Amino acid sequence: MNESSSAHVAPGVHRAPRQDDPPYQRGEPVALFIPCYVDQFFPTIGQACAKLLEKFGVPVVFPDRQTCCGQPAFNSGYWDEARPVIQHFCEVFADQRWIVSPSGSCTAMARVFFGHVDPSPQVVEVGRRVFELTEFLVDILGIEDTGATFAEKVTLHSGCHGRRELGLVETPLRLLRNVKQLEYCELPNIEECCGFGGTFSVKMPGTSLAMGATKVDCILRSGANVVTSVDVSCLMHIGGILKRNEQAQHIRAMHIAEILAAGV
């Protein structure tokens, strides 16, 4: 093992709890972490996040030196390359008590995996202060109805990192159920992976696409014309496959923040 392996922590040890105590006080600022691909390719998702939080009286800040959470390199095994990026993240957000991100997998990276790469307290601490948007709305702010109206048939894809690392199963559902005029369509086999998996999608493209095709079948079976998720990355993959599928031309992939902010 090389020297960096000294940072090896037995898996599970750093499956860290989120830092939600003492509870959120009215007026405390919340920092947005907008993942790089959302920033550049899906800016409206970030805008919807800001809009939602501001609607509930939360002062929003955006530390603009932020870049990436380090997940792509981490998942590919390049921890020595991920480390400086993670450290940069923690520097940028060092003074922020509450950090919110519209991504289940980036949140899991921060909260669960930062400590695997760099177990120093500064890093682990900052990672634990990151919350996924729906989790923050429901569990921290106690909001279940954002007052949105969205007249579509919607199904929810449950991203694996959010689901299994953070236990995000209920919060997106609860919020969706309260959106006016929204018809919720249950997704068959909701617990199955869509096949994105970061660099897995291009390292093992055939297998990744086969998994994606199964997911698209399930979406078709659900009868929805919008598929949503707390994870933009899954939606990028699913949406890309939908566009190539003749039978699925009527289905749009949309991040949950945009639905929750619709008509708000």
Add this chain to the structure above:
Amino acid sequence: MNDDKAKHLSGAEFWTDQTHGLCEPHGSPSLAASAERSSKHNRQIAAEIPYFESWREQANAIKRYALMNLDKLLVEFERNMAAKGAEVLWAADAEEANRHVLRIAREHQVRSVVKSKSMVTEEMELNHVLEQEGIRPIETDLGEYIVQLAGQRPVHIVTPALHMSAEDVGKLFAEKLGEPFSAEHQRLTDIARRHLREEYLRAGMGVSGCNFAVADTGTMVVVENEGNAGLSTSVPPVHVALMGVEKVIPSIRHLPVFLNLLARSGTGQKLTTYTHLIHGPLPGKKLYVIIIDNGRTNILKDPAAWQSLFCIRCGACLNACPVYRRTGGWAYGWVYPGPIGAIITPHYLGFERAGELPFASSLCGACGEVCPVKIDIPHQLVHLRHRAVNEPSPMRSPLERLMWRSWAWMMKGPRRYALTMWAVKIGIRMAKFLPWHPGKLGAWTRGRELPQPPAAGSFRGWWRKKNK
């Protein structure tokens, strides 16, 4: 394991074989469907039991204790087993284990061997070794019997012939055994039973694995559903049991929780049909127990992977794995497929030969969710990826290293980031005009559209304007 032996391994090579190993789906539809069905069934069964989670915790804690005290527990097991008249032998690797088996076979003039299901004998290539010595091995587990007849390897650690439909088996029996074709389960089972019965009576030796080795009572536990393990271990005059060092549990009091978990997670039963508790040899017969390391203590040394030794080989993680379901078991290239195989194979065979395996996962975590002994499989996979790119392995690539280095440099400051993103966006806008897409870009666009950057600009641009 030397390379010579590796040549006997059939099945697809990882990654580069014509079938593209794990990169492309080529598992059989019957495998995918059955694995999915079992996985659903497992989840239901687990959900029916309110204390399932606490069983998992207990099993995990017992295994943790057992592995931390392996030195004492194995010796205690040996002493208690030997006191009942069994001969206990130790083997550092597969070769030594094979030498023991061959010596015993020669001593007892064995001509044929009946085998009940055992994964460790697959590690040893025992069938091959016996055949070379002119001894005929006969697999007696129905699934193993089928794959042996077909000249294949098991695709699954619990259900070896998962890839074959009843029709496939009917055709195989017709061809190899000269039986009239049938696709009826009962008929097929009857045929196998008729052929196997004679073998039990003829065999000079029975070989079995061992599911649990109980230290305080010197008990060896073998579970099964078909009765074949019962016959293999009791009818022939000699019984040789093979067990990995990690099979030991401290006390007979710990057994029930494992039996409960193994049956439910493995086959969705409440308990396996037969649970054999073997305390020494039967009167007038011989019992040998061979305890094998074969790379296991290497795993014990790796703090990121040692928990994989908790594995009770139930197969639940295989059934739950979306990659396994689509690629099948052979794509993993060795004895243990699926998520657990992706962790232990690199340790057994070395990262040079199996370093790709930890990458055969979308890290969805379905495996960790179902594992009855709560092995943290998905986290271990990323830890092993980290090792695979740093140690000699097919995944260590200077080019990729350079790529990630530059990525890290670009992500360390907002201005570099802005510049990079500008370049990426231009690249993506241009991509549609390219006649073909190379490398990773091509891998993405062969079945997916690229996301297009919006004309309105980035989020941070919007934010800056808004807050001016």
